[in-house]
Amino acid sequence: MGDGALSVWEKSSAARVIPPARPRKLAKVPFVELADGRLQGVVSSGSDIGRVYVSSVEAATFTFACSTNNNRPCGGARGTFCNHLRALVSEAVLQYGAARVTRYLRVDLSDPEPDVIALTSAMTGTRPAQGDASAAAPVFSRFLRHLAYLELEPTTAPLPEMQWFPSTRAVA
Template structure:
């Protein structure tokens, strides 16, 4: 039985796509495919107060990695990915599945080769503040009391999977 179009237009909820495999959020608390980039926040291995904002452009594989206060990552050199970008790719595969991430990044995977071998990275300047702000906004939703009612600020999101 289908849902009439006026019903889905009035919803204030969106169906959540479950991760392909469970993720541990300690190392990479935030990963998303948005704004033409695979992007996320990666915890520092050496300082609990520091996080890195890492991203890979889908179109040209431009990579960026810097701290939340815009200091460049020291491990991102030449055409090699830093450990933060490696972790971002690993967690994206857990969250979305290898095939979906490969399609998003527009790469063909060789047999038995991972995503990191399919991209040809080069350095670009990316909007770290925008990604970090998105992460903080997601954290704020975790602090809301549990409710099944609509959230006014999310009202404009269409419910996915609705029959139109």
């Protein structure tokens, strides 16, 4: 495509999506991302279908936070990773692969492709601090925005909220 021709996906309002390392079920952890120097995402409650938790682990320090979408603290995250954080790490490994998650979080492991238990144990073995849930609002907001995009019909027409992206073509 060096002749200036654009591919179909470059002309559309959709971008290529990197496929997950392995298929995952979205019911327990519908949203997971490596962003803002953290592994973060939304995890469904095991006891209340209407409740979700926003969980995060910071890279290098492994400072963690877990709270409901309306900022109530998780009862299980008292000084160590709760089940929501463990589920988040598991789903991140499925989505991105263990090597990428390990690199992103800067976990020092000798195994280049650790399993979830080894990865979680390495992080909790450093006795990470429990941080505040200040990241919860933007993470939950991004999750809701992603849900809104899922409701749209597939189209090649431009999306108004995506118009701010710079064009790859020179405007005459």
